[in-house]
């Protein structure tokens with residue numbers, strides 16, 4: 363969630379550092395800072411608040427330095443403040459660092475350094491690293507050795523950028539469990555915590571793996587492990603450009619991304635059907651697992667991606683006679699999951715960087731389970747940790763609230779279930795019909811987006827409301843959960859989701875005159891049951907917005923939105939678009955910062 367940029371070259375560093383940080387703003391932050399390197403001294407500026415506050419303090423036109431580092435911080439250790447903002451420097455301002463992650467042994471390190479006379483200026487774990495570098499520089503007499511000695515003494519997770527006036531053209535970059543990407547041109551080398559920060563200069567990038575140090579000098583990059591052994595460099599090409607990360611005509615990234623869903627789903631499905639209309643998934647073919655022995659499947663993720671997992675597990679459980687489970691990653695890693703060689707764990711993450719999900723992948727790997735990741739970000743940590751990775755092709759998702767990532771995750775999860783049916787022998791009824799409807803999904807999503815204005819009018823109902831309730835059964839339940847999450851995160855209206863049949867076991871006590879209930883009834887088998895539950899809320903004065911399929915009778919309801927005719931397994935992919943729009947319009951009516959909701963960050967790289 364924090365952002366890092368670094369630049370060393372033959373031109374001024376500051377413009378790249380600032381524009382890179384701007385590109386990373388979407389990740390969420392509460393302070394920003396930069397250090398520029400001269401041979402005599404380092405110059406550091408840092409400010410609590412937005413990047414623009416920092417820019418006001420900088421005399422941008424008069425900063426000729428050609429090497430520097432920048433950071434946007436999202437507080438973990440120590441409140442948001444100028445002192446706690448990064449970069450952090452040693453006492454005589456000759457070494458400066460920025461850091462994402464958490465130094466777990468900082469308490470011991472700090473006590474040790476304080477005993478040696480080092481004086482700390484902040485409450486952060488990060489500052490410890492600056493003083494430790496100073497100590498090691500005094501011991502070794504050169505910066506390179508000081509960096510390796512320091513990294514060896516750190517526990518926890520880090521993406522670190524280190525500059526010093528002892529080595530004024532060099533940036534040392536170290537990575538463990540936090541993302542870091544480096545790139546170069548003829549006369550410059552640079553880094554960022556996310557590819558978006560580099561795209562203005564190059565599309566060919568080198569994502570660092572855990573345990574790697576990159577040494578950046580103008581026009582060159584040296585890659586080693588933490589012991590200093592030279593490593594092969596695996597460069598990749600980023601297939602999208604900055605243009606794709608712009609708002610392109612919409613007033614927010616969220617709205618743009620909602621509208622990108624037909625394309626995102628089309629791209630995600632591209633190449634997934636063979637000439638016989640069976641699912642093509644070479645990644646799953648490559649998985650080392652004995653399919654006849656497969657005993658259980660876990661679906662694991664956080665937040666919106668977790669809702670996609672609930673959807674997948676509900677569907678898998680309907681068709682397969684293999685035990686299946688769905689768990690939030692933060693619980694999975696501390697619970698007692700049954701993991702062995704006959705277990706498949708499926709991890710879903712838009713960013714591919716979520717700390718809890720990454721830790722869950724590592725746990726499953728350690729226990730010998732087969733691990734498959736579904737992620738949207740090429741070269742992300744989760745993609746490099748799981749045994750195999752399936753990529754959604756949603757393109758960069760900038761709005762904090764996830765939309766196109768969710769629908770593409772479900773689409774790919776359904777493909778995966780179809781593939782697992784083939785591998786393990788369970789039957790999906792009327793497979794050919796399902797394939798035909800999956801191919802129609804982009805068109806169905808285009809149709810549903812035409813209801814935008816109607817949803818906009820309905821959202822008016824919610825702007826004055828304190829609470830809203832979302833209900834549904836079976837595959838409608840994860841859609842209800844996702845609708846409630848979207849509404850609360852962007853519009854701050856309190857929203858809860860329940861299995862429709864659970865209402866009368868408690869939550870119905872909250873329903874009173876004019877309470878808004880968004881009821882999902884897209885699943886023909888359970889629609890009649892849901893209708894009875896809706897009646898129970900109407901009897902208590904609730905106002906109902908009903909989302910249903912094209913066949914279920916609903917004349918009695920004032921506010922009805924219908925998803926186009928489609929197989930019931932896919933109805934939730936269309937229905938959720940209405941709920942995303944609903945959240946968007948409510949937030950807009952209330953004047954909320956739609957793309958950057960308060961307290962949230964795009965990528966949650968701390969536990």
Ligand code: F6R
Nearest residue numbers: 665666667711712713716763764
């Ligand atoms: C909500 C949202 C979050 C993420 C969650 C997991 O709109 O975006 O709930 O879904 O933080 O993030 P990823 O998918 O990047 O692992």
